Amino acid sequence: MAPTERAEAIRETIWSTVVRVEITHQPDPRLIRTVGTISAVGPLKVCSVRANATTIRRTPSLARDDMEPSVFVGLQLTGSSMVVQDGREALLEPGDMALYDTTRPYTLLNKDGIHQHFFRVPHAELAVPLATLDRATAVRLPRRDPLADLTATCLRRIARHQARSTASSAHGMVGAGRPAIELLRALITARLGDHLSASGPLHDTLHVRILDYVRAHLGDHDLTPARIAAQHHVSRRCLYNTLSCKGICLGDWIRTQRLERCRDELAAPAALHRPISAIAWRWGFPNAAHFSRTFKHAYGLTPSDWRALHAAAR
Structure with missing residues (x-):
C-alpha cells in the first residue's frame, strides 16, 4: 500500500472492526508497518497485531460513542507497553496482561511498537459487577500468577489458532470463546473482587483448570486422581463429579x-x-x-x- 494511504487504511480497519481510537504512527509514512489478524470467536473479538505505532488513545469523545460497552484484555507478547486508565498505570512485560474499559478514556503507550493479542469482551458477556471492573482497569496481571498464566495460555491458544485457521476451522472454534471468558471472569473476581463474587466463577472454571493441569503433567507417572484433587483443593468425589458433568471420564x-x-x-x-x-x-x-x-x-x-x-x- 502506498505510504500516504497506510495510516488511514489502518484507522478505518480498526474503527470498523474493533474500536474507535486515535493512533499515533511514525512521523515518516514510509516507515508505517502493521500486520495482524482480526476475528471473532463467539462473543470474543480477537485482534493480534504487530506494528510500529507508538500510542493508542480512546479519547473522552470517542468513549461516548455507541459501541457496546466492553472490556479489552491486552496480552503482551514481546517488548513492553503501558496501559493508562482511571488514574492507574500498568507496565506490561511479555506474558503479562491488563484490562481497560471502552466506556472511559484510556491510553496505550508502546515506545518500541505494538506486539500484542487484544481481546474484546462485552460487559454483558463478562458479567462482572461494574464496581469490580472499575478496580480492574490498568492493573498488571503478571504471568507468575497461576490463574493469570492459565487465562493467558487459553487466550494465546485461541489467537494462534485464529491466525492460522481457514474459515471452516475457525468456525469450529466458536465454542472456545466461552471458557476463555469464564477464566477471565474468575481471574478478575478472584484477584480484584470479593470472596462471594469470586466463588461462582472459580467453580465454573474448575473443569478448565483441572484439564489444563493434567495436560501440563501428562508425563508424570504419579498423576493420580488424589494428586489432581489436592492440587485444586477439592475432594476426589468433587473432581469426578465436576468432570462427569462435562461428559469426561478422567482415566479415559x-x-x-x-x-x-x-x-x-x-x-x-x-x-x-x-x-x-x-x-x-x-x-x-x-x-x-x-x-x-x-x-x-x-x-x-x-x-x-x-x-x-x-x-x-x-
Whole structure:
C-alpha cells in the first residue's frame, strides 16, 4: 500500500472492526508497518497485531460513542507497553496482561511498537459487577500468577489458532470463546473482587483448570486422581463429579491424551531413532507391552507399524 494511504487504511480497519481510537504512527509514512489478524470467536473479538505505532488513545469523545460497552484484555507478547486508565498505570512485560474499559478514556503507550493479542469482551458477556471492573482497569496481571498464566495460555491458544485457521476451522472454534471468558471472569473476581463474587466463577472454571493441569503433567507417572484433587483443593468425589458433568471420564481422558502425544511423537522425523519404550515412558506408560496393546486397540496399528507407515510416507 502506498505510504500516504497506510495510516488511514489502518484507522478505518480498526474503527470498523474493533474500536474507535486515535493512533499515533511514525512521523515518516514510509516507515508505517502493521500486520495482524482480526476475528471473532463467539462473543470474543480477537485482534493480534504487530506494528510500529507508538500510542493508542480512546479519547473522552470517542468513549461516548455507541459501541457496546466492553472490556479489552491486552496480552503482551514481546517488548513492553503501558496501559493508562482511571488514574492507574500498568507496565506490561511479555506474558503479562491488563484490562481497560471502552466506556472511559484510556491510553496505550508502546515506545518500541505494538506486539500484542487484544481481546474484546462485552460487559454483558463478562458479567462482572461494574464496581469490580472499575478496580480492574490498568492493573498488571503478571504471568507468575497461576490463574493469570492459565487465562493467558487459553487466550494465546485461541489467537494462534485464529491466525492460522481457514474459515471452516475457525468456525469450529466458536465454542472456545466461552471458557476463555469464564477464566477471565474468575481471574478478575478472584484477584480484584470479593470472596462471594469470586466463588461462582472459580467453580465454573474448575473443569478448565483441572484439564489444563493434567495436560501440563501428562508425563508424570504419579498423576493420580488424589494428586489432581489436592492440587485444586477439592475432594476426589468433587473432581469426578465436576468432570462427569462435562461428559469426561478422567482415566479415559488421560489415557487418550497420552496416546495422542505418543502417536504424534512416533510420527515425528526428529524422533525416528528414539526407542518406542522411551516415548511410551515419557508420556506415562511404564509398561511397553501394555502400551503396545493399548496403542493398537486405539489406532489399529502397533506403535512400530505406525512409525514405519509415517517413515515410508516421508
